[in-house]
Amino acid sequence: MPVIKDAVCSLCGSLCDDITVTVENNKITKIENACILGHSKFVGMLQHDRIETPMVRKDGELVPVSYEEAIEEAAKILANSRRTLSYGWCSTSCEAVSGAIQLAEETGSIIDSTANVCHGPSALAAQEKGSPSATLGEIKNRADVIIFWGCNPVHAHPRHMVRYSSFSKGLFTEKGRKGKKMIVVDVRKTDTAKLADTYVEIEQGSDLLLVTALRSIVNGHADVIPETIAGVPKAEVLELAETLKNAKFVCIFFGMGVTQSRSKYKNGDAMSSLISDLNQYTKAVMIGMRGHYNVTGFGQVATWETGFPMAIDFARGYPYYNPGETGANDLLVREEPDAAIIAAADAGAHFPQKAVRHLARIPVIQIDPYANPTTEIADVVIPSAVVGIEAEGTAYRMDAISLRMKKLIDTKFKTDEEIVKDLTAKVRELKRGA
Ligand code: SF4
Incomplete structure (x- = not known):
C-alpha cells in the first residue's frame, strides 16, 4: 500500500507541502496533516460533481463525445472567433498556464485570471x-x-x-x-x-x-x-x-x-x-492571502512571458494590458467577446449578471474537472485531471515560492496541459487549412 509523503495540497494559497497520503487500489484512503478543506479536496471532491466525459452541446443538450471531437469543436470555435476571452487558470499548474498564454497569443485572444476579481x-x-x-x-x-x-x-x-x-x-x-x-x-x-x-x-x-x-x-x-x-x-x-x-x-x-x-x-x-x-x-x-492555490503562479508565469500579471490582450499581435479595459468582466459587460474559454474557474457562479448573460449568448468552452454553473452555459465541456492528485505540476505559494505538486493516483482524464496543447495544435491545423 503506497504511502506518499510530502504531497502538496492544491486547494488554498498556503500550498501545505507536508501532506501524507495513503493510496490503495488507486484510491486515496487516508490523508494526514491536511485541514478539513484540504481533506475534502483529496477525498471528497474526487467523489462528486466530476465531469465524467467530454461533451458538446447539440440541439440544446450537452451530449457525451470523445476528447478528439470536443477538442475539434473547441478549436473550430477559436478559429472562427475574432475576440476570444480566456479566463480562469488559477487552479491549475504553471505548465498549463504557460500553454494557455501561448494559445491566447496564437489566437489573438485576451487572457485573464481570477486575480482580477480578488487580489x-x-x-x-x-x-x-x-x-x-x-x-x-x-x-x-x-x-x-x-x-x-x-x-x-x-x-x-x-x-x-x-x-x-x-x-x-x-x-x-x-x-x-x-x-x-x-x-x-x-x-x-x-x-x-x-x-x-x-x-x-x-x-x-x-x-x-x-x-x-x-x-x-x-x-x-x-x-x-x-x-x-x-x-x-x-x-x-x-x-x-x-x-x-x-x-x-x-x-x-x-x-x-x-x-x-x-x-x-x-x-x-x-x-x-x-x-x-x-x-x-x-x-x-x-x-x-491568496485564495486559489496557484493564483500567484498565474501572475508569475504571465509576467515573465508577457510582462503583465493578468488581463493581457493579444489582439494587437503583442501583449497589451489595461485593467479596467482588458479585464474579463470589463469585456463581458461591454459585450465584446464572441467566444470564451473558462478554465479552472467558475465565471457562471461568480461574475455579475450582465457578464454571465453575455457569456450565455456566445460559444463557451469549459475546461474543468468539476461541473459547476459554467457547465450550464458551455457549448463544449472538456473534463481535466485534478492537478496535485491526478497530475503533477508546478504551483506558486502565496509568498511566490514555487512547489512541485505530485501525481498521487492514475486517471482517465487528460491534464489541462495536454488539453491546451491539443487545442493549440488543432487551431493551427484549422488555420493552415483555411
Ligand atoms: Fe493547507 Fe490550505 Fe490545503 Fe488546508 S486547504 S491543507 S491550509 S493548503
Whole structure:
C-alpha cells in the first residue's frame, strides 16, 4: 500500500507541502496533516460533481463525445472567433498556464485570471509601489508581530497560522504563540479576530484612512489625526502604531477585505508605503492571502512571458494590458467577446449578471474537472485531471515560492496541459487549412 509523503495540497494559497497520503487500489484512503478543506479536496471532491466525459452541446443538450471531437469543436470555435476571452487558470499548474498564454497569443485572444476579481488590485499596487515581502519560512522564524487585515484564515487558510504565522514556532520565535502579538483589523469580529491579542474594528471601506493615519503617526505627525479615524479611537491607533514600530519583525497579511473594499488598489499602495515607513524602525513585510492555490503562479508565469500579471490582450499581435479595459468582466459587460474559454474557474457562479448573460449568448468552452454553473452555459465541456492528485505540476505559494505538486493516483482524464496543447495544435491545423 503506497504511502506518499510530502504531497502538496492544491486547494488554498498556503500550498501545505507536508501532506501524507495513503493510496490503495488507486484510491486515496487516508490523508494526514491536511485541514478539513484540504481533506475534502483529496477525498471528497474526487467523489462528486466530476465531469465524467467530454461533451458538446447539440440541439440544446450537452451530449457525451470523445476528447478528439470536443477538442475539434473547441478549436473550430477559436478559429472562427475574432475576440476570444480566456479566463480562469488559477487552479491549475504553471505548465498549463504557460500553454494557455501561448494559445491566447496564437489566437489573438485576451487572457485573464481570477486575480482580477480578488487580489488584482494588489498587483497594481505592487507595480506602483513595489511589494516588500518575505518567504513564509522567514515569517515563521522571525515575525513577532503579525497582522491579519481584511482576511479570515481560520476559515480560508486553516493551517496558515499553525504552519507559518501566529501559532508557529521557529528559529527566533521558539515560544510560538506566546512570543507573538497577533492583531486583526477587520469590519467584523471574525473567528480569526476572536483569537487575536488585539482586534481593531474599522468602518466598512475605511482601510485607506487607517493605513494613512498609521503612516502619519509613524512619520511623526500624530497631531493631524482626529479623535476618531476609520471608526477607531485615536488612542487605539496610536497604540497600534507604537506596537508596529517597536516590533522586531512585522508581517501584514492582507485579504480581499483590503483589495476589494473602497479605494481598491490604493489600499495596497498605501500599505506598501506604510511598510516602507516602518522599515525605518524595524523589519516589516506584507503578503496577500491568496485564495486559489496557484493564483500567484498565474501572475508569475504571465509576467515573465508577457510582462503583465493578468488581463493581457493579444489582439494587437503583442501583449497589451489595461485593467479596467482588458479585464474579463470589463469585456463581458461591454459585450465584446464572441467566444470564451473558462478554465479552472467558475465565471457562471461568480461574475455579475450582465457578464454571465453575455457569456450565455456566445460559444463557451469549459475546461474543468468539476461541473459547476459554467457547465450550464458551455457549448463544449472538456473534463481535466485534478492537478496535485491526478497530475503533477508546478504551483506558486502565496509568498511566490514555487512547489512541485505530485501525481498521487492514475486517471482517465487528460491534464489541462495536454488539453491546451491539443487545442493549440488543432487551431493551427484549422488555420493552415483555411
Ligand atoms: Fe490545503 Fe490550505 Fe488546508 Fe493547507 S491550509 S491543507 S493548503 S486547504
